[in-house]
Amino acid sequence: MIISAADFKNILLNISDAIEKNVNYLTELDAEIGDGDHGANMEKGFKKIKQQLLASETQDGGEMLIIAGKVLLNEIGGAMGPLYGGGLVKAGVALKGKSSFNKNDILNLFASMLESIKSLGGAKIGDKTMVDTLEPFVTEYGKAIVELELPEAFEKALISAKKGMLSTKDIISRIGRSSRLLERSKGHLDVGATSSYIILESFYKSITLLLN
Ligand code: ADP
Ligand code: MG
Numbered sequence: 001m002i003i004s005a006a007d008f009k010n011i012l013l014n015i016s017d018a019i020e021k022n023v024n025y026l027t028e029l030d031a032e033i034g035d036g037d038h039g040a041n042m043e044k045g046f047k048k049i050k051q052q053l054l055a056s057e058t059q060d061g062g063e064m065l066i067i068a069g070k071v072l073l074n075e076i077g078g079a080m081g082p083l084y085g086g087g088l089v090k091a092g093v094a095l096k097g098k099s100s101f102n103k104n105d106i107l108n109l110f111a112s113m114l115e116s117i118k119s120l121g122g123a124k125i126g127d128k129t130m131v132d133t134l135e136p137f138v139t140e141y142g143k144a145i146v147e148l149e150l151p152e153a154f155e156k157a158l159i160s161a162k163k164g165m166l167s168t169k170d171i172i173s174r175i176g177r178s179s180r181l182l183e184r185s186k187g188h189l190d191v192g193a194t195s196s197y198i199i200l201e202s203f204y205k206s207i208t209l210l211l212n
Contacts, residue, residue, distance in 0.1 A: 011202075019195070029191040063092065069087070087113035091112040126171060133164045134196050154204050
């Protein structure tokens with residue numbers, strides 16, 4: 001499977017819609033052990049990403065990711081601006097000049113994003129952050145594409161991402177705002193791990209739509 005620039009743009013627009021649909025859920029989760037701003041931050045950012053992508057004529061997928069990353073870097077508060085924003089810019093630089101994407105490009109995208117998030121935020125698996133969703137996804141996807149095509153590999157990796165997201169419920173936060181709660185952070189899903197899963201799930205749904 002090869003994803004065209006036009007399809008890639010639609011994938012990003014669909015992610016914006018998925019975030020918008022889940023704003024209240026993200027707000028509730030962040031209110032439990034954070035400050036409740038994650039839903040609003042993500043909504044504001046992804047609405048603006050949608051506007052800018054719709055206004056852009058670019059056929060360069062890397063450029064699209066850079067546009068999205070810059071919006072989050074420049075306009076969004078909380079941990080999300082630098083983490084997601086920096087991650088998207090890094091992924092965009094890695095894919096610059098590409099107007100179609102194969103399964104290796106998609107690995108490059110998510111691996112670059114994860115690397116940026118980990119180097120900036122210093123989180124490891126088990127710290128109760130978005131890394132708990134993204135790292136299992138990247139590891140599983142990287143293994144799966146050796147034998148499987150893009151959609152099947154993505155589906156398999158999404159299962160690992162979901163397990164990772166769910167694993168954040170029963171652990172103590174070791175990084176970010178919720179880490180101040182120590183033991184009390186247990187019993188609640190991490191909101192960043194959840195928004196990362198929503199993004200991956202939306203990406204997968206868009207891929208399956210392209211197949212039909
Ligand atoms: P803030 O905590 O500043 O209010 P948000 O509510 O937008 O920011 O995002 C909180 C999420 O950010 C957390 O649930 C966690 O997944 C993620 N996060 C926070 N700090 C880090 C970090 N250092 N590395 C990776 N992810 C982090
Ligand atoms: Mg918050």
